[in-house]
Structure formats: C-alpha cells, structure tokens
Amino acid sequence: MNGADTAWIIVATALVLFMTLPGLALFYGGLVRARNVLSVFMHCYAIACLMSVLWFALGYSIAFGGGDSGLWGGLDKVLLLGLSADDLAGTLPEVLFFAFQMTFAIITPALIVGAYVERVGFGFVLLFSALWMLLVYAPVVHWIWGGGMLSDGGIFGETGVRDFAGGIVVHETAGLAALLLAVFLGPRRNKTTPPHNPGFVMIGAAMLWVGWFGFNGGSQLAADGGAAMALTVTHLSAATASLTWALWEKIKFGKASLVGMVTGTIAGLASITPASGFVGPVEALIIGAVAGVLCQEAVNLIRNTLKIDDTLDVFAVHGVGGIFGTIMIAVFGAGSFAAQLGSLAIVGAFTVVVTVVLIFVVKAITPLRVDEETEHSGLDIMVHGERAYDHAS
Numbered sequence: 112m113n114g115a116d117t118a119w120i121i122v123a124t125a126l127v128l129f130m131t132l133p134g135l136a137l138f139y140g141g142l143v144r145a146r147n148v149l150s151v152f153m154h155c156y157a158i159a160c161l162m163s164v165l166w167f168a169l170g171y172s173i174a175f176g177g178g179d180s181g182l183w184g185g186l187d188k189v190l191l192l193g194l195s196a197d198d199l200a201g202t203l204p205e206v207l208f209f210a211f212q213m214t215f216a217i218i219t220p221a222l223i224v225g226a227y228v229e230r231v232g233f234g235f236v237l238l239f240s241a242l243w244m245l246l247v248y249a250p251v252v253h254w255i256w257g258g259g260m261l262s263d264g265g266i267f268g269e270t271g272v273r274d275f276a277g278g279i280v281v282h283e284t285a286g287l288a289a290l291l292l293a294v295f296l297g298p299r300r301n302k303t304t305p306p307h308n309p310g311f312v313m314i315g316a317a318m319l320w321v322g323w324f325g326f327n328g329g330s331q332l333a334a335d336g337g338a339a340m341a342l343t344v345t346h347l348s349a350a351t352a353s354l355t356w357a358l359w360e361k362i363k364f365g366k367a368s369l370v371g372m373v374t375g376t377i378a379g380l381a382s383i384t385p386a387s388g389f390v391g392p393v394e395a396l397i398i399g400a401v402a403g404v405l406c407q408e409a410v411n412l413i414r415n416t417l418k419i420d421d422t423l424d425v426f427a428v429h430g431v432g433g434i435f436g437t438i439m440i441a442v443f444g445a446g447s448f449a450a451q452l453g454s455l456a457i458v459g460a461f462t463v464v465v466t467v468v469l470i471f472v473v474k475a476i477t478p479l480r481v482d483e484e485t486e487h488s489g490l491d492i493m494v495h496g497e498r499a500y501d502h503a504s
Contacts, residue, residue: 119328120208136155138311149495157236215281222282275330291467349376352375353375356403374410
C-alpha cells in the first residue's frame with residue numbers, strides 16, 4: 112500500500128460524491144420550476160443511496176470481479192465477501208478502490224435525472240436506475256476498466272480503447288439513456304417557464320467543477336504527476352468551454368447568460384473526461400474551445416430541430432461531450448481510431464438496446480409518467496407532500 116496514493120483517493124472519493132450531493136442536485140434543481148425542485152433533490156439523493164447499496168451487493172462484482180469471459184466480472188465479489196482492509200488493488204486498499212468506483216456508479220444514473228424531471232414517476236426513477244446501473248453501467252465498466260473485451264488485449268488487440276475517466280463509461284451511456292427516456296416520456300406540458308433559480312445552477316456547476324478534480328484526477332489512482340496533469344487539463348478545458356459557450360451565445364442572441372456559461376463549464380468537463388489522462392494543456396484548451404460551441408449547437412439540434420424534450424440537455428452536454436472527447440484522444444494520437452470509434456459504437460448499441468428493454472419492462476410495473484394534475488400542480492407537493500416555496504411557480 113502507498114500512503115500518498117491512499118490519502119489522495121480518499122479525498123477524490125469524497126470529491127466525486129460531492130459532485131452528486133450537492134453539486135448535481137443544485138445544478139439540476141435550479142433549472143426546473145419552483146414546484147419541482149424538491150423532486151429533483153429527491154431523485155438525486157435517493158439514487159445516491161440506492162446505487163451505493165446495489166454497487167456493494169452486485170455492481171462492483173459485475174464490474175471488477177475476476178471473471179475471464181470479457182463480458183462481466185462474475186459474482187466472486189458479491190457483498191465484498193472475504194475482502195479485508197489489508198487486501199490491495201494496485202497500491203490502494205481494495206475497499207477504497209470499491210468506494211471510489213461506487214461514487215461513479217452513483218453519479219452516472221443520477222446524470223440521467225436531467226432528462227425526465229418535472230414529469231416522471233418516482234417509482235420508475237428508482238426501479239429503472241437500479242436495473243440500468245446493474246445491467247448497462249456495470250458491464251460497460253468491466254469491458255473498459257475491468258479488463259474486459261474492450262480493454263488492452265481484447266477485441267481491438269493489444270491496445271484497447273482509451274477512456275481515462277468515463278467519456279464512454281459514464282457520459283455516452285448516461286447521455287443515450289437520457290435521450291431515449293425523453294423520447295418515451297414525451298415533452299412537458301409547459302416548457303416555457305424559465306429556470307426558477309439560476310443562482311442554484313451556478314452554485315451546483317461550481318461544485319461539479321471542484322468535484323471533477325476528484326473524478327478525473329482520482330482516476331489516475333495515484334498521487335503523482337499524472338494526477339496533477341489530469342487535474343490541470345480538466346480545469347483548462349472547463350474554463351475555455353465556459354468562455355466559448357458564452358461568446359457563442361453573445362454572437363447568436365446578443366446576450367451571454369449565467370446559465371449558459373455554467374452549462375459550458377459542464378460541457379468542457381464532460382469533453383475532457385475521457386482524454387484527461389492522455390493529453391496536455393494545449394490539447395485541453397482545444398477540446399474545451401470546441402466543446403463550448405459543439406455542445407451548444409447539439410442543444411439547439413435536440414431541442415429545436417428534433418423537438419425532443421431532454422429537459423436539462425443531458426445528451427447534448429454529457430453525451431455529445433463525452434463522445435467528442437473520446438474521439439479527440441485518437442485525433443491527438445493517444446489512441447487508435449478503430450478502438451475509440453469501435454468502442455463508442457459497441458457501447459452505444461448495447462446501451463440503446465438494453466435501455467429500451469428496461470423502459471418497457473419497468474413501465475409495465477410502475478407508471479413512467481405522472482398524471483396531468485400532478486404535473487400541473489408540481490411533483491413536490493403531489494408526490495412527496497412537501498413544498499420548497501409558499502407560492503411555487
């Protein structure tokens with residue numbers, strides 16, 4: 112065991128959990144109407160709790176068990192049976208590696224929340240998120256990070272896919288699932304109300320930015336120069352994308368908004384995530400600069416051209432950003448185009464098929480969408496019996 116590595120990953124684990132609670136909750140909560148803010152908080156909080164238990168029970172074993180099929184890790188690490196504080200994963204206590212990866216398993220289904228806010232059934236959120244994490248997220252983790260079929264020595268030969276912190280594993284899978292759920296749900300009945308609290312949005316985005324240092328820097332799994340470089344390029348990409356998003360807004364609409372600028376931050380963070388262990392500062396600047404414009408145009412495409420109500424732009428920001436960053440690894444010569452594009456295609460197809468099946472199965476058990484009265488009155492009071500504001504808009 113290396114003490115410095117262990118200390119850093121303990122901190123990184125806390126930072127990644129901080130991304131979901133409270134970062135993502137505030138970011139998403141500020142973007143919805145006041146009558147639905149508590150439901151968004153509830154979705155993020157409940158998913159964090161449920162994914163923690165399921166990752167312990169089954170997810171970690173599926174992702175990082177010792178199975179040699181290349182498809183899943185097997186069941187040898189179910190409930191962490193036989194694992195002690197002295198067992199190591201590289202230079203870290205394995206129980207810490209488990210905890211660090213658990214925070215990724217929390218935030219990935221939590222990202223999907225942004226697609227279905229203000230109109231989804233709470234029971235559907237819980238059951239879908241549980242099955243999706245176990246049947247989509249955990250197997251993909253094994254394929255790429257757990258020594259499975261897309262990693263080195265797998266179907267792409269000695270050099271497998273390069274995905275440092277989750278461009279495919281986290282952002283492509285969550286983005287595609289979000290887009291599909293938005294299609295199946297249909298649009299909100301009232302899409303014209305602006306975000307009720309842009310201040311929440313900015314605070315949540317700032318927390319995500321800070322937490323992302325653990326997300327990307329921690330993925331080095333060591334306290335070394337690689338972690339420092341990952342942290343540095345993460346920051347530069349986020350800062351640059353924030354500026355280019357705001358500039359592009361100013362050019363197109365005559366005004367640069369706070370919500371737009373901080374959304375650009377998230378676009379820059381998502382785009383650098385897969386590449387953060389493979390590129391330097393100049394490449395990060397390029398990735399961020401392009402991401403601020405690319406993801407904004409993806410928002411316009413999904414919302415206005417395709418008329419899909421992916422409410423908080425999960426696919427346009429996270430999905431497109433993660434896919435873009437994954438491809439840029441090959442553009443900058445740190446990975447092969449065959450492995451990067453092939454893995455994007457394989458994981459994308461798998462995610463789409465399994466997600467669609469899960470939507471049909473889960474909505475046969477519990478309603479996908481709330482009724483019209485509940486949607487009109489707000490999920491806070493109608494579903495959870497609480498209200499954040501006396502006169503919720």
